[in-house]
Amino acid sequence: MQQALAAAVSIVFDGFAYAMLLFMISVGLSVTMGLMGFANLAHGAFAMVGGYVTVTLMNAAGVPFLLALVLAFFIVAVASVPFERVLYRPLYKAGELDQVLLSIGLVFMAIGAVTYVYGPQPPGIAIPGFLKGQVDLGFKSFPTYRVFVIAMGLATVLSLWYGLERTIVGARIRAAVDNRRMAQSVGIDVDRLFMLTFALGSGLAAFGGGLAVEILGLSPRFAFLYLVQFLIVVAVGGLGSVRGAFVAAVILGVVDTAGKYTWPEGGAFFIYAVTVAVLLVRPAGLFGRA
């Protein structure tokens, strides 16, 4: 009994750490999809690039880990803007097929470019000493790094909540997600707002990508390997819903981790079955609007 409880606690803990990574990477996708309805399959590529930026800053320039994460956020956020302006914007009114194809094409190009520069081998990073080892939380000790990831995830949730619920920009974003035309009619510059959201979402994905290097590993194929996971978080949570993305990420993270512990061969099947079931019953996701 004691043992089963301990196993359950570590499953929930590991699952939660994974969920926080999924949330940080996917939440930007959820909000941008909610705003513009753009089926952006290349969102994971920004996370991948963020991971490589972090690795490069640390290994080549000797930047400390935390600073490298913050820099990755800003670098990728700024770098994503031209993509949005030049490639994505002409397709906002196009069908999903064109959006899917363009973004898949971008993923392929990103994989090719990153493999060309870094090679196909997963790079390693040396996380700082204070994030290594275990930390004792009273009843059980946990890996420090995962505790750190969870803390970062919760901090992200809090700042997103504050940003969206308590600032004027957040109010504008919520208004535009709810009803873009109406928001435009009352003078909100949805176009600018979207650019900002896109940049923030990409930056957040890069931040998550950098954090994920130690747990999920990093390779040029990262954007494809986890693409379906990111999409599940967005679709199950509901487009444009931060709360939905959080709930979906936690469910996916914990269930996936539990599945891998208890039923290694079939665990993944369970995830997809749940996803299909949720979408069949609620096509717009748990917290989305039909």
Add this chain to the structure above:
Amino acid sequence: MTGSAQAAREAARRHFVGRDRWHWAEALPWAAAVGAFVVFPDYMALGTQIVIAIIFALSLDLILGYAGIVTLGHAAYFGAGAYAAGMLSAHLGWHEPITGLLFAGFVTGLLGLASGLILLRYHGLTLIMLTLAVAIMLQEWANVQERWTGGFDGLLGITIEPLFGLFEYDLWGHTYYWYSLAVLFPCFLVARRIVHSPFGLSLVGIRENTRRMHAVGTPVFARLVAVYTISAAMAGIGGGLFAQSNAFVTLDVLSFSRSGAILIILILGGTGRLYGAFIGAVAYMLLEDELAKIDPVLWEFGVGLALVLAVMFFRNGVLGAAERLARAVGIVRS
């Protein structure tokens, strides 16, 4: 009625009545298939895989190009067909090839009907996500059913009897090349008949304006399910051919990357024009065979770039671009 209006009506009538008349250029792919055999007899294993890809892409063109159903999980039917044909031989001891293919087509047709009845009630992003998730779910399920599918190690023990009991399979894949071409031809005829039929036109109508088709009384959902079932059966036949010609099936047949690759093949070739499947499959598979060996990184980057360019400038793929060029120089009237 004035004379000019009558003439215009007559021209329109002739256009519709004659729209399925064969054009001499339509003999070219088949001539090229025979020519390829004469010139490159040593490459017929690749040739067989190209023909299989054409069948698969053709099945996707029916639902994507004509009916406008966007799917990221069409490999579900290709893979199910491959496993159906493979397991029929490996577990049930039925080794006759043609009935094996029919069995694969029947099974995937049923699968297409059952899944279509559920999936096609959804639209847009939800439909894309559902097709994607269902295909991966099927792949994971095949992974779990190790006893039947061989799981991760693949399905072994597929043996196929000589075609009609006469034609043995040779080392160079010559028999399989002709066999697969002989399967492609009726598949193509079916697809061609469908797209030129009133049924096919109603699909195009649904693609262009679903609401209006509802308004004019078309049973939209039933039409979509019908074409989805046919497409699934055709994809399954392609998958069955894949299993027979390789005598081996792995989980890869159901993978997302296969769904993606066939979509890319069709898009680059050109959707909604049947021959896009031919051009796309030949170009993609030949380039992949050559380029991916020399420089896989460049290949991947190139595929991505081609997709981005196709979306931004060549919406209708290679064939669409060729048509535009032909129109510009006046070979074909628009």
